[in-house]
Amino acid sequence: YAILSHRWGAEVSYKEMTKLMKMEERKRDEVRQRAGYQKIIKSCEQAKNDGYAWLWVDTCCIDKRSSAELSEAINSMYRWYQNAGVCYAYLNDVGESTFPTKKDDNKFAESNGWPEWFVRGWTLQELIAPQEVKFFNKDWVHIGNKQQLASTLRDITGIPREVLRNGLAGKGLSVAIIMSWAAERKTTREEDRAYSLMGLFGVNMPMLYGEGKKAFQRLQLEIIRISSDQSIFAW
Secondary structure: EEEEEEEEOOOOHHHHHHHHHOOOOOHHHHHHHHHHHHHHHHHHHHHHHOOOOEEEOOOOOOOOOHHHHHHHHHHHHHHHHOOOEEEEEEEOOOOOOOOOOOOOOOOOOOOOOOOHHHOOOOOOHHHHHHOOOEEEOOOOEEEEEEOHHHHHHHHHHHHOOOHHHHHHOOOOOHHHHHHHHOOOOOOOOOOOOHHOOOOHHHOOOOOOOOOHHHHHHHHHHHHHOEEEEEOHHHE
């Protein structure tokens, strides 16, 4: 299967996707005109062209009305991205047909001079976990992959090329180093700053939206439980 990584905007939910054909025409047309719906369609077309029968998209493949399903999905997310045949990274704020190789504070003023995808919390694991990541601009033009762009991606994210090319396994990296990659990243929900890092550290914990900063404290405790790495106390 293929999998999508993207910056959320006007998206289509699981409920809307499953009820699409039963909607009245006006509502159905509104859903189909959303940027999120077009993202799903374009991702499906790309997956089909690449020979995949299945595509997984977080916006419409998780029934977020079920807290049990949401918790299972978030705890499984790293593995799902890791096991995907390919990950499509959609950069909705890149118009050029080449990957941006130089920092541009005018064009990307809100995201440290780089496409916004690189400052979001969840996209960190979505960059590291899959073996193959293909980058696309806003018009779905392919602008490079993780292997080709490893040096540029290292400059943007601080992640070593060896990790980008071969993953985290066997690297023996300290907790502090992995935490540093996430330090400048943002999430819409405060709890997601912790939840988005679980897979990188190989830990699991239940989701408790509303707990705020306690989520990060729980993450630290889970890491301490399986690791003797004292660099965690730097965070």
